[in-house]
Amino acid sequence: MKTLAVTKINKIRNAKRASYDENTIHTILDQGLIAHVAFSHDGDPICLPMVYGRIDDKIYIHGAKATRMFKQLKQGIPACLNVTLVDGLVLARSAFHHSMNFRSVNIHGTAHLVEDEDEKYDALVAITDHMMPGRWDECRDMTKKEANATSVIALTIEQAAAKCRSGMPVDDDEDYALDHWAGIVPITTQFGEAINDDQLRDGIPVSPSIEKITGPTR
Template structure:
């Protein structure tokens, strides 16, 4: 990782992560981390037996380490623990961009591509911390509201870490960019915002009577 003169950390630009449209490219750590922290699902890509595979995974970030987890029998985790190179993508969609021509329709979005090498987490404390982070990434504070993880559950779970070796964020915002002559046309153009909202919690049918909604879940529902 390199640093700018103002000490802001940036990721190196390589053939793997260079973004063609320079004005939408961001290689600084702050932008990359912000998108990762807001996202919920990472599309994890790797190659198995010469074939490309992409699977959606819940994840968490601790510093420059990303963590994913799952059952030991999962095909993805069986492959990744061998130390395979991987690419992870997280995308946040902020709006439809509707142009005066179909050609100039687009989306406002924030996305990040991560390249790194998958590694099996064998240290028990790191594994525990990663599972806490993954749970709290979905609902901050949720881990402490649940029963303790059993040894059997821990042994049945594989945790994979990916060090962020290179990263690039791509961000598109603003109105459509139409051909100059089209601005005088009678076709509507603009933005349709897209937001992610949490609904009101629904009790499990077998929930014991009198159990209130957990604080972490209340906090999600109250997000604006």
């Protein structure tokens, strides 16, 4: 089990909620769906939500070559990526002690353009299958035109930390005797029933990867 070094960049102030364990970081990344990617563009801060995929210690994102973000990131610049899973609202007896139960990861690294064709292909598979495991093999092959129009950016995990909170609210001692409700409201994410595209030809069943998590279409 690898533990990442603690630096001034990734150090979390509340040590009780911090983890630098690589397995913990990877687990949160693998369970998330959206990453927020931050970088500087002409001196201005930019933060964008992106789908992503992970292979070992690299996070991959993709998009159109013409977008401002990819023109900037492909040059090889520092970037920060965050993935957060929210597990519940933590409601205390005072508004001051309200919080959330969550699991999050912050990653710092240098973003660069993926130019190797094999790595680019593997990254696109990873991104697609991160969204829906097994989906890549259920789609038609990507055309050369589509591949040429797509940029893939790799962000190597150079510095990272996980931050998590769990458990009940922590109120001031004297507040526990008050007649104000306190506790947790859980938050769960689930997949709904799959809905056929209006232009889907008759007789085409839902793909196995989708049926596995949603059940049959309606």
